[in-house]
Amino acid sequence: MKVLICDDQAIVRDGLELLLKLERDIDVVGLAQDGVQAVEMAAQSHPDLVLMDLKMPGMTGVEACRRIRALHPATRVLVLTTFDDDEWVFDAIRAGASGYLLKDTPRAKVIEAIRGTVAGKSYVDPAVAGKLLDQMAGKQDQPASLITDKLTAREVDVLRQIARGLSNAQIAENLHLSEGTVRNHVSAIFTKLDATDRTQAAIIAIRHGLDIKT
Numbered sequence: 678m679k680v681l682i683c684d685d686q687a688i689v690r691d692g693l694e695l696l697l698k699l700e701r702d703i704d705v706v707g708l709a710q711d712g713v714q715a716v717e718m719a720a721q722s723h724p725d726l727v728l729m730d731l732k733m734p735g736m737t738g739v740e741a742c743r744r745i746r747a748l749h750p751a752t753r754v755l756v757l758t759t760f761d762d763d764e765w766v767f768d769a770i771r772a773g774a775s776g777y778l779l780k781d782t783p784r785a786k787v788i789e790a791i792r793g794t795v796a797g798k799s800y801v802d803p804a805v806a807g808k809l810l811d812q813m814a815g816k817q818d819q820p821a822s823l824i825t826d827k828l829t830a831r832e833v834d835v836l837r838q839i840a841r842g843l844s845n846a847q848i849a850e851n852l853h854l855s856e857g858t859v860r861n862h863v864s865a866i867f868t869k870l871d872a873t874d875r876t877q878a879a880i881i882a883i884r885h886g887l888d889i890k891t
Contacts, residue, residue, distance in 0.1 A: 678702060678703055678704065678725040678726065678791070678792070678795045679704050679706045679722065679723070679724040679725045679726075680697060680703055680704065680705055680706065680724055680725065680726050680727075680728060680791060681705075681706055681707045681708075681709060681715065681718055681719060681722060681724040681726070681727045681728070682694060682697075682705060682707070682708050682709065682727075682728045683708075683709040683710075683711070683712070683714070683715035683727060683728065683729045683730055683733075683738065683741065684709075684710070684728075684730040684733075684757075685710055685711055685730060685733040685734060686730075687710070689730070689780075690708045690710070691708075693728060693757075694708060696784060696787070696788075697788075697791075700788060702792070703788075703791065706718075706722040706724050707721075707722050707724070710733075711733045711734060711735045711736060711741075712733055712735060712736025712737055712738055712740055712741030712744075713735055713736045713741075715727060715729065715738075715741045715745065716736070716741055716744050716745055716748075719745045719748070719749055719752055720748065720749070723749065723751075723752065724752055725751075725752065725753065725795045726752065726753045726754070726755055726791060726794055726795050727741075727742075727745060727752060727753070727754045727755070728755055728757050728791070729741065729742055729754050729755065729756050729757065729758075729774070730756075730757060730758050731756060731758040731760055731765050731769060732758070732760060732765075738756065738758070738769070739765070739768045739769050739772045740772070742754045742756075742769060742772040742773055742774050743772040743773060745773075746772065746773030747773075753775045753794050753795060754772075754773060754774045754775060755774070755775060755776045755777075755778065755790060755791060755794045755800070756769050756774045756776065756777045756778065757778050757779075757780060757782070757787070758777075758778075758779065758780060759779065759780050766805045775794045775798075775799055775800075776790055776794050776798075776799050776800035776801060777800075777801050777802055777805055778790055778800060778801075778802050779802045779805070782802060789873070793873060798871070798872075798873060798877065799877055799880060800873075800876075800877070801876050801877075801880065823885055824836070824870070824881070824882065824885045824887055825887075827869045827870065828865075828866060828869055828870075831852075831862060832862050832865055832866050832869070833887070834852055835848055835852065835859060835862040835863060835866060836866050836878060836882050836887065837882070837887065837888070838851060838852070839863065839866070839875050839878050839879055839882070840878070840879040840882040840883060840887065842879070845859045845860055845863065863875075866878055
């Protein structure tokens with residue numbers, strides 16, 4: 678997969694390049710120092726994914742994301758930034774970013790997120806997930822039946838609790854189940870919804886209009 682890195686700090690760009698070059702299935706096709714350069718390089722190299730910083734001089738990562746997604750719909754943008762302010766999170770997602778990670782994310786998680794994003798999944802750092810879920814509440818874009826047809830009634834109950842941000846222990850108490858049973862249900866939910874973590878599962882639930890208050 679072809680990856681373009683955009684960050685205004687040379688040490689970050691170079692560090693990410695060295696990190697990604699250790700992966701055989703990732704080819705770094707360019708290093709952009711600002712949004713303008715990222716848009717230009719995306720047009721030239723047609724990357725599968727742009728690893729995008731947000732706060733940069735000139736054109737911000739949000740605007741670059743918006744332009745890249747408009748011009749090259751097949752190119753995905755994964756934000757990697759230090760900013761978890763509401764404004765940055767919401768603007769980036771609205772601009773078409775497929776995921777939002779903070780720069781203190783572990784190396785293995787960044788690599789996993791790059792591969793997953795290219796494959797069509799969404800990755801959101803737990804530190805900003807709650808803000809994003811609040812913003813998305815009530816914004817259904819797919820029918821809930823796409824979830825309820827895949828999951829058992831009990832799995833739907835567990836998914837509602839996950840979307841409310843509850844732990845396995847809390848879910849077990851609320852639904853009068855053992856924690857082991859809850860873990861099994863959570864694992865089944867991830868598999869059936871093709872979600873890699875609780876945040877992704879919660880986002881899927883909300884986007885399909887699943888009532889998480891019941």
